[in-house]
Amino acid sequence: MFAVHPVDPEAERPLLRAVGENANFHFCANAAQGVCNWLVPAESDQTLCRSCRHNHLAPDLSIAGNLMRWQRVEQAKQHLFYSLIRWRLPTPTQAEGVAEPLVFDLVGDVQTSEGVTRIYTGHDSGLITINIAEADDDERERRRLGLGEPYRTLLGHFRHEIGHYYWDILVRDGKMLDEFRNLFGDERLDYGAALQRYHAEGAAPDWPGAFISAYATAHPWEDFAESFAHHIHIVDTLETAHALGLSIDARAVRDESLKTDVAFDAYHADTFDAVIAAWTPVSVALNSLTRSLGQQDAYPFVLSQTIVAKLDFIHRLIRAQQADTAPVSA
Ligand SMILES: [Zn+2]
Ligand SMILES: [Zn+2]
Numbered sequence: 001m002f003a004v005h006p007v008d009p010e011a012e013r014p015l016l017r018a019v020g021e022n023a024n025f026h027f028c029a030n031a032a033q034g035v036c037n038w039l040v041p042a043e044s045d046q047t048l049c050r051s052c053r054h055n056h057l058a059p060d061l062s063i064a065g066n067l068m069r070w071q072r073v074e075q076a077k078q079h080l081f082y083s084l085i086r087w088r089l090p091t092p093t094q095a096e097g098v099a100e101p102l103v104f105d106l107v108g109d110v111q112t113s114e115g116v117t118r119i120y121t122g123h124d125s126g127l128i129t130i131n132i133a134e135a136d137d138d139e140r141e142r143r144r145l146g147l148g149e150p151y152r153t154l155l156g157h158f159r160h161e162i163g164h165y166y167w168d169i170l171v172r173d174g175k176m177l178d179e180f181r182n183l184f185g186d187e188r189l190d191y192g193a194a195l196q197r198y199h200a201e202g203a204a205p206d207w208p209g210a211f212i213s214a215y216a217t218a219h220p221w222e223d224f225a226e227s228f229a230h231h232i233h234i235v236d237t238l239e240t241a242h243a244l245g246l247s248i249d250a251r252a253v254r255d256e257s258l259k260t261d262v263a264f265d266a267y268h269a270d271t272f273d274a275v276i277a278a279w280t281p282v283s284v285a286l287n288s289l290t291r292s293l294g295q296q297d298a299y300p301f302v303l304s305q306t307i308v309a310k311l312d313f314i315h316r317l318i319r320a321q322q323a324d325t326a327p328v329s330a
Contacts, residue, residue, distance in 0.1 A: 015042055028052050033067070035074045051081040053093055057105040059132050065110065069135035073106050076154035080162060083232050086239075086267040086320050088325050090169065100126040100168060106130045121157055123164035130157060148214070150300035156229055163228025167221060170317055183219040183310050184227075194219040210306045223310070230301070231314040234279050237299075238266035241282050248281040256260075258284060272315035276308055 005018035015024040016039060025039035028049035038049035046053060051074070059066040059073075084091055092098040103126055108274040110117040119131045134154060144152035167187075171180050181187070198218035207217045216226040247261035260281040269275045280303075287297040303311070 030074070033061075033070070033173070035067075035071050036078070037080065050085065050091070051078050054071050054091070054102050054104050055094075055106065056094075056103045056127070057107050059106055060107060063108070065136075066132065069108070069132040070106060072135040073130055073132050073154060076158050077104065077106075079155050079236075080158040080232075083159075083236055083267075084162070084303060088322055089166065089318065090321070090325070100165075104125045105129040106132055109252075121161065123161045124170070126165060128161040128165065130154075130161070150296075153278075156233075159229035159232045160225045163225035164221060166228065166317075167224050170321055171224070174317070176313070176317055176320070179313065180224070181220075183313050184223045185265060187220040191219055191221065195222075207300060208306050212301060212303070212310075224314075227307070227310045228314055229310050231318075233299070234275060234311070235266040235269075237286075238262055238275060238278055238282060241278070242266065246282070248285050250281070250284075257281070269315070270319070272308070272312040275315065276311070279303075 005021065008017040008019045011017035011024065013071050016027055017024050024042035027043055028036045028038045028051075029047040030036035030041055030049070030052045036049060036052050038051060040049050048055075057318055059070040061067055061070070081091070092101045094101045094103055107119050107129065108131060109119050117131060118163075121131045121134070122129055134143065134152075134157065140152055141152070167180075171177055171194055198215070203211070203214035203217040207214055211217050211223060211226075212230050213226050216223040241262040242265050245262075247263075248259060250258045257277075258281045260278045262278050262282065264274065264278075266275050266278070283299045286328060290296065290298045
């Protein structure tokens with residue numbers, strides 16, 4: 001489906017065309033800022049690409065460092081959109097006039113003479129706000145340590161917040177709400193009070209058996225968003241393993257569950273069973289490799305059967321949505 005093509009030098013600039021192909025493209029308008037390298041079909045009436053056309057607020061470039069922050073944030077957002085496009089998940093824009101379009105505010109804290117207005121990363125009815133301060137490695141690491149998290153990345157933020165969005169349009173407005181409540185709990189629980197309690201008391205000590213992260217215990221919506229992010233982490237990393245022709249057969253242990261040949265594209269996996277069977281050896285291999293380099297585990301999480309059941313729910317939710325939509329071209 002995706003391939004690398006050389007650019008045809010004969011194409012009439014500024015249009016771009018792949019060698020041997022007829023379709024012409026132009027760069028996304030945000031290429032002028034150096035924040036995007038995606039293309040738009042020449043016949044399209046859009047100037048922005050599939051990712052950038054969802055931006056509502058972009059960083060204030062009069063502030064030193066914000067161009068670099070925007071570049072990093074946009075790169076993570078493109079990576080998110082890659083997955084959404086592969087799954088053919090709906091990504092309606094404001095221009096389409098739907099009730100809950102997908103919109104991004106990529107902004108930092110606002111400094112005024114009165115003080116600082118804090119911007120919180122979050123989701124509200126299709127609007128995803130990302131505080132670009134976390135594009136700075138030191139700031140993101142400071143927050144990760146402060147919150148006691150084993151993993152914190154810009155891409156992880158996008159994959160978490162999009163989980164809230166798809167809860168709205170696929171679970172709340174879909175056919176799987178009862179099953180969601182059986183697995184994740186009743187989301188009608190007061191969200192504000194639940195978050196306050198989490199921030200005051202933290203997670204119960206026995207959380208690891210049932211939740212992917214401590215924060216997932218805060219409320220069923222957060223559990224879903226955390227699980228949704230993990231589902232993308234796993235599928236996207238397995239797709240890379242597949243592209244590399246990766247197979248694992250650990251010599252030190254004769255354990256069938258640590259053996260795999262990632263012979264399938266996880267974005268097309270019919271069932272989550274196949275995904276998790278491959279993910280166990282791949283994640284063990286990943287962590288072993290990063291430890292050999294003196295780094296932290298690349299995937300510092302443990303998946304219990306309860307957590308796998310939640311990931312399986314998300315897999316079926318996405319597959320059911322795919323079945324309802326015809327393939328679309330980018
Ligand atoms: Zn773009
Ligand atoms: Zn959240």
